[in-house]
Amino acid sequence: MTIDRAEMCRRVSVPSLSLQGWIEAGWIHASGGDGVTAFSEMDVARALLIRDLTGPMGVNADGVAVILDLVDQIHGLRQALRGLTLAVAAQDLPVRQRIWAGGARFAGGRGGAARMPAPGRRAHPAE
Template identity: 70%
Template sequence: MTIDHAEMCRRVSVGRPSLQRWIEAGWIHAPSGDGFVAFSEMDVARAHLIRDLAGPMGVNPEGVAVILDLIDQIHGLRHALRGLSMAVGAQDPEVRRRIWSDAAHPPSGPSRAAGALGGRPRAVL
């Protein structure tokens, strides 16, 4: 189901100028086709969050941008983790066991930091 500007404003209880500012700020993406802008249910939920942050919670525009960016990053990380989990799940049982064991007990100390910074890498499966 797609929602037009008027319906979005009604459902979120904001004026069109506010919605337009959010679109211009890149906080809400307004996909369009054939001259018609349509929003999704996800856009409505995001607009509710923006309204609450900028309104009753009193977050300034810079803060709203930071919060939305962090939420987007979390969403991206969850998507990547889901893909990684599916890839691990497709491995042989012994490989899966070793991966989950290594994940539960990651190495500590300088060797881990050195690997992350380009030093001698840890053995990879």
């Protein structure tokens, strides 16, 4: 589902001029064609974050750019981890056990040991 510029401004409670500035800064990537701008639910969430960063939190433009870049990196890493987790889950049990045992060496030094999830369970239940 997509929404237009007016609905985006209403939902985020910002003037159109602010939204335009965020688009020009590359912080929001609108889609659409033929002069029609469309925004996704992901764009709304991102705009709400930008609004909070630039408003009550007082983050300047350079800081917002850094924060958004880090958010994008985290999102990419989570997608990669999800794919890796699915690939590991598709392996036979002995292979999964060796992978998880190898991973425990790395996680153990960071405050916790990696544990292989029970069959049929996700490694990261929050996702």
